[in-house]
Amino acid sequence: MSKIVMDAAAIDRSLNRLAHEILERSPEGAALGFVGIHTRGVPLAERLAALTQKFDPARRALPVGQLDISFHRDDFAPARPAPKMTTVPFDVDKEHVILVDDVFFTGRSVRAALNALVDIGRAKTVRLAVLVDRGHRQLPIRADYVGKNIPTAEDEQVTVRLRETDGVDEVTVSGGAV
Numbered sequence: 001m002s003k004i005v006m007d008a009a010a011i012d013r014s015l016n017r018l019a020h021e022i023l024e025r026s027p028e029g030a031a032l033g034f035v036g037i038h039t040r041g042v043p044l045a046e047r048l049a050a051l052t053q054k055f056d057p058a059r060r061a062l063p064v065g066q067l068d069i070s071f072h073r074d075d076f077a078p079a080r081p082a083p084k085m086t087t088v089p090f091d092v093d094k095e096h097v098i099l100v101d102d103v104f105f106t107g108r109s110v111r112a113a114l115n116a117l118v119d120i121g122r123a124k125t126v127r128l129a130v131l132v133d134r135g136h137r138q139l140p141i142r143a144d145y146v147g148k149n150i151p152t153a154e155d156e157q158v159t160v161r162l163r164e165t166d167g168v169d170e171v172t173v174s175g176g177a178v
Contacts (some may be wrong), residue, residue: 001175002159005150010161011131014147015044018129019051021145022098025127033095033123035065038084038114042066043164044131045100063090067099072112092121098123102160104130104146107139132171134158152176 006014026032034043042064049062054154065088084132099113110128117126129145134152148171152158156176 002172003174004170005171006132006148006171008163010148011169014131015047015051018145018147019048019055022048022052022127022129025047027094031095031124033063033065033090033092034098035067035088036099036111036119036176037099037101037109038066040102040160040162040165041100042117043162044129045098046100046164048098048100048129052082054155054157055102063095067108067113067116069112069116072114072115074108083164086116086120088120092117092123095122095123096125096127098127098129098145100129102131102162103158104128104133104143105136107137107141110141111139131160132158133156144164 005085034045034049036042045064051065053059053062066085068084068086070084096118099117101109114126117123127144130143131147133143133146133149136154149171150158152173153176157174159172159174161170163169
């Protein structure tokens with residue numbers, strides 16, 4: 001049985017707050033580029049870039065890229081998932097990169113994303129924005145911007161659904177010991 005912990009309105013509020021936080025903590029006029037981790041990090045990055053631009057219209061257009069981490073993961077064996085498109089339409093070396101993901105759990109996906117990003121270039125800075133932080137880190141990595149902290153048991157499943165990929169905006173928690 002799934003429990004909805006964030007509906008569309010809660011997701012919108014979190015993204016609005018994250019966009020404001022990104023602006024507040026970014027150097028004035030800094031070149032920002034957003035990079036979403038496939039799959040749901042991509043539409044979240046697009047939304048955050050649009051909101052950041054909306055709240056600071058004087059800032060130049062904020063580019064958005066998408067990052068496939070399939071070949072950098074250490075937690076898939078023996079079969080690897082089908083690779084997705086990596087497209088970063090800006091010079092990473094000249095940008096302050098906001099790396100975006102939907103759920104932050106062990107930190108392994110973020111580590112893989114950092115490795116994939118370094119393959120593209122050396123950003124001025126890299127900051128991590130996540131919609132949900134559920135804890136249970138296995139690596140010393142933390143998010144700079146968090147939409148919502150949702151404490152979970154390790155055997156629970158956090159599912160993010162977004163209108164761009166799933167037709168609805170919601171975050172659910174399911175499973176766990178009964």
